[in-house]
Amino acid sequence: MPHPLGLELLTMLGLDPVAHVTMAADLGCKGVSMGLTQLPDRFNPHGYPAWSLRDDPALRREMKAVMADRGVTICLAEGLGVSHDTDASERAADMDLFADLGALRVNAVDMGVERERAFDQLAALADMADERGMEFSIEFTPVFTIRSLDEALEAVEHIGPGKATVLIDTMHFFRSGGTVKQVAELDPALIGHVQLCDVPRKGDGDYMAEAMSGRMIPGQGELPLREFVEALPRGQVLGLEVPLMAAAQSGREARDYVGEIVKRTREFLV
Secondary structure, rough: OOEEEEEEEHHHHHOOHHHHHHHHHHHHOEEEEEEEOOOOOHHHHOOOOEEOOOOOHHHHHHHHHHHHOOOOOOEEEEEOOOOOOOOHHHHHHHHHHHHHHHEEEEEEOOOOOOOOHHHHHHHHHHHHHOOOOOEEEEEEOOOOOOOOOOHEEEEHHHHOOOOOEEEEEEEHHHHHHOOOOHHOOOOOHHHHEEEEEEEOOOOOOOOHHHHHOOOOOOOOOOOOOOHHHHOOOOOEEEEOOOOHHHHHOOOOOOHHHHHHHHHHHHHOOO
C-alpha cells in the first residue's frame, strides 16, 4: 500500500501517549496525532488514568524516548484551535511543547467562530507554527464556520502562500459535498494531512456526536474511499480516526479493536 497509516488521538479513546505510540509502532503505523491532555471523560470509556504532556515533564521525556526508539512521529498536533475567548497568542506555550516533542504539523479548527476572527486567528497560529519549524493545517467541518474544502482554501489564501495547508477528514469532506474529482485536481502541496474513516453518505442525528463516536472502519460505510485514496499524492499519511466507542464499552481491549481497524483498512485499500 503506497500510503503509510497513522493512529489518531480520537481512535485511542483516552490511552496515554506512550502506550499510544507503542501500539502504533507495534501495528506498523509510523505516525500519530496527539493532544497535550487526555480527552474528556466521555471519550475515555476504558477509564484510563488521567495524563498531561503539558504538566508532566517526565511523561514528555518518556514520550520523546519511545518515539525515537520506535520510529514514530507526531504527524499532527491537536487541540490548538480557534475559540471565541482565547487569543492565538495564548497558545504559545503549547506550541513550544509540541515543537519540543518534534511535531511535524499543527492543526486548527475554527469551533464556530465568526469568519473574520477565524481567518485572522488562524493566520496568527500559522505564523506561530512556522516560527517553531512546524507546518500548519486547517480542518473544515460542515457544522462550523469553515465548512468545506473550498472555504478552507479561502482561509489558506488569506494566510498567504506557503504558510498553510488543509486537513481533509473524509467524513467532513464528503458530508460537505466534496468529490474525488476535487481531490484529484487539488495541488498536492495544499494537502497537509488526511484523516480516514467511513460513514453513511447522509447522517440523521447529531453531527458532532457522530463525528466523535459514530465513525466506521474504512469499507463499512458508503464513502468512495478507494477512489479518494487513489486520488491522493503517493506517500500521503492516512491517519485513522475511528473511535470504536461501542467496542470499548463492550469491554474489548484497545489493542484488539485498534488492531482490527488497522488490519481491515489495509485489506480494504489493497
